[in-house]
Amino acid sequence: MHAVFQSGGKQYKVNIGQIVRLEKLNFSVGENIIFNNILLISNSSYVEIGSPNILGSEIKANILRHGKCKKINIIKFNRRKHYKKKQGHRQLFTDVKILDINYLNRDIKNGT
Incomplete structure (x- = not known):
C-alpha cells in the first residue's frame, strides 16, 4: 500500500514506515505533521486518484531531522574571455518518517 502526496512543489511516493527526504519544512524535530495534498492512494484491492x-x-x-x-x-566559464565564475550551493532538507495513511476516516493498512 502506498500514497503519492505533494510537498514543496514536488511529488513523493511513500509507504507506511518509510523515511522521506523533503525540502526544508518549518517544524521542530520530533513534531508530528499532517499532509493533506494527497494525489493517489493505492492498496492491493483498490486505487483512488484525486482530481486534483x-x-x-x-x-x-x-x-526526524533537519540538515543540508x-x-x-x-x-561558469568562457574561454579566451578571462571569465570564470565559481559558486556553491547546499540545499536544506527535512527527513520525515511516514506514520500513517488515512482515507475518509478509514485506516487503509487494516483494510477497513
Whole structure:
C-alpha cells in the first residue's frame, strides 16, 4: 500500500514506515505533521486518484531531522574571455518518517 502526496512543489511516493527526504519544512524535530495534498492512494484491492486531491485523506508523519545536502559546485566559464565564475550551493532538507495513511476516516493498512 502506498500514497503519492505533494510537498514543496514536488511529488513523493511513500509507504507506511518509510523515511522521506523533503525540502526544508518549518517544524521542530520530533513534531508530528499532517499532509493533506494527497494525489493517489493505492492498496492491493483498490486505487483512488484525486482530481486534483483526494478529499478527507491525510498522511501523518514525524519530523526526524533537519540538515543540508552535499555541496554542489556551479562553474561558469568562457574561454579566451578571462571569465570564470565559481559558486556553491547546499540545499536544506527535512527527513520525515511516514506514520500513517488515512482515507475518509478509514485506516487503509487494516483494510477497513
